Amino acid sequence: MFQRGNESALRAAVRRTVHETPVTDLHTHLYAPPFGALLLYGVDELLTYHYLISEVFRATRMPYDQYWALSKREQADLIWKTLFIERSPISEACRGVITSLDKLGLDVGSRNLDSYRDYFADADPDAHVNRVFAAANVHDVVMTNDPFDEVERPAWENGYAGDKRFHAALRIDPLLNNYVYASEMLRGWGYNSTTHVDSSALSEVRRFLSDRVKRMNALYMAVSLPPDFAFPEDSLRAKLIAECIVPVAAQHNIPFALMIGVKRAVNPALKLAGDGVARADVGAVERLCAEFPKNKFMVTMLARENQHELCVAGRKFPNLFIFGCWWFLNNPSLIEEMTRMRLELLGLSVTPQHSDARVLEQVIYKWEHSRAIIAKVLEEKYCDLLNTGWNVSDSEIARDVEGLLGGNFWDFQQAVL
Ligand code: HDL
Numbered sequence: 001m002f003q004r005g006n007e008s009a010l011r012a013a014v015r016r017t018v019h020e021t022p023v024t025d026l027h028t029h030l031y032a033p034p035f036g037a038l039l040l041y042g043v044d045e046l047l048t049y050h051y052l053i054s055e056v057f058r059a060t061r062m063p064y065d066q067y068w069a070l071s072k073r074e075q076a077d078l079i080w081k082t083l084f085i086e087r088s089p090i091s092e093a094c095r096g097v098i099t100s101l102d103k104l105g106l107d108v109g110s111r112n113l114d115s116y117r118d119y120f121a122d123a124d125p126d127a128h129v130n131r132v133f134a135a136a137n138v139h140d141v142v143m144t145n146d147p148f149d150e151v152e153r154p155a156w157e158n159g160y161a162g163d164k165r166f167h168a169a170l171r172i173d174p175l176l177n178n179y180v181y182a183s184e185m186l187r188g189w190g191y192n193s194t195t196h197v198d199s200s201a202l203s204e205v206r207r208f209l210s211d212r213v214k215r216m217n218a219l220y221m222a223v224s225l226p227p228d229f230a231f232p233e234d235s236l237r238a239k240l241i242a243e244c245i246v247p248v249a250a251q252h253n254i255p256f257a258l259m260i261g262v263k264r265a266v267n268p269a270l271k272l273a274g275d276g277v278a279r280a281d282v283g284a285v286e287r288l289c290a291e292f293p294k295n296k297f298m299v300t301m302l303a304r305e306n307q308h309e310l311c312v313a314g315r316k317f318p319n320l321f322i323f324g325c326w327w328f329l330n331n332p333s334l335i336e337e338m339t340r341m342r343l344e345l346l347g348l349s350v351t352p353q354h355s356d357a358r359v360l361e362q363v364i365y366k367w368e369h370s371r372a373i374i375a376k377v378l379e380e381k382y383c384d385l386l387n388t389g390w391n392v393s394d395s396e397i398a399r400d401v402e403g404l405l406g407g408n409f410w411d412f413q414q415a416v417l
């Protein structure tokens with residue numbers, strides 16, 4: 001039991017516990033090995049992460065088309081030279097590459113890119129997953145599974161039977177953001193879906209969603225939404241949410257995850273790196289949670305300006321679960337600001353972080369960097385308690401940290417409201 005005067009021992013215990021507690025990473029773009037080339041790994045994939053693509057174009061004068069005509073290896077060479085050798089790799093995405101290589105035991109001091117390539121060259125994907133998850137102390141991750149993705153779908157159709165390290169999440173952006181396209185795909189799969197959305201079409205959309213949730217054993221349904229997302233609204237998207245997503249989520253007792261605030265293709269020439277951010281309306285989240293109090297909603301918002309309002313909304317709605325420092329917020333200064341704000345307003349009822357990893361080894365750096373910040377904030381909060389005469393035990397710290405690094409998500413995912 002830690003008490004007044006034990007601050008330094010307490011701080012060490014918090015850092016150790018955060019470091020040693022395995023993570024459930026509740027949102028990633030990683031794939032289990034049976035998905036083949038969709039599981040990205042290795043140093044060339046790390047270097048051509050779209051975060052670094054947007055950064056290299058700030059330093060090089062190379063025309064977009066010339067860059068996109070390069071091979072993956074040539075793109076990685078350019079990024080390594082431009083952002084790591086000709087400039088110090090200060091940005092979070094640059095620093096992350098170095099952290100991941102270092103934690104895998106590679107000699108970062110050598111700056112020998114080809115030697116790093118040799119390390120990954122003949123990796124067995126399954127063994128490499130175990131090695132990387134061990135280095136990151138990640139127990140399991142949740143994938144992003146888009147049934148409309150032509151590359152991913154064959155794995156599901158060829159009997160993919162699951163992998164306990166990789167859970168599924170049903171991602172439905174095309175359904176909610178491009179219904180005409182999605183409706184045509186559903187018809188091709190035998191659902192009597194029509195662009196005229198009547199009760200029969202809605203029933204078929206529900207059948208499709210339920211079939212996919214069952215086939216994937218999806219932990220939740222997810223969608224990314226633009227800054228102008230509104231609810232309620234006289235729109236097809238709002239109708240599909242209210243009459244399809246919400247009832248199917250309730251039927252399977254799984255959350256609906258809304259990731260709000262992305263402006264897609266602000267600069268299309270950057271492809272995946274071309275998306276932007278804008279402030280969204282937290283009121284839409286409040287009204288959704290209020291209208292469906294028995295449904296579970298997971299929400300993360302992309303704009304820094306939305307974070308305080310979202311925390312306050314979290315205080316109003318027990319069916320609202322707040323998670324992650326998403327994308328442009330996944331930087332030390334903003335992770336600290338958001339984690340401090342959340343613990344102060346919501347206590348231990350959140351999941352402070354997810355990695356959003358697209359390349360396997362990114363879980364190493366994203367969790368190394370985030371754990372350090374989560375521990376720093378937690379240390380302060382426990383010291384504040386000590387200084388009020390409230391004593392804290394090792395087991396209580398372990399309990400609280402286990403919740404923050406995955407347990408709170410699982411409790412919410414399985415809760416019956
Ligand atoms: O929509 C999303 O899930 C985002 O996370 C995008 O995939 C984005 O490109 C990304 O990788 N952010 O980290």
Ligand code: ZN
Nearest residue numbers: 027028029356
């Ligand atoms: Zn994502």
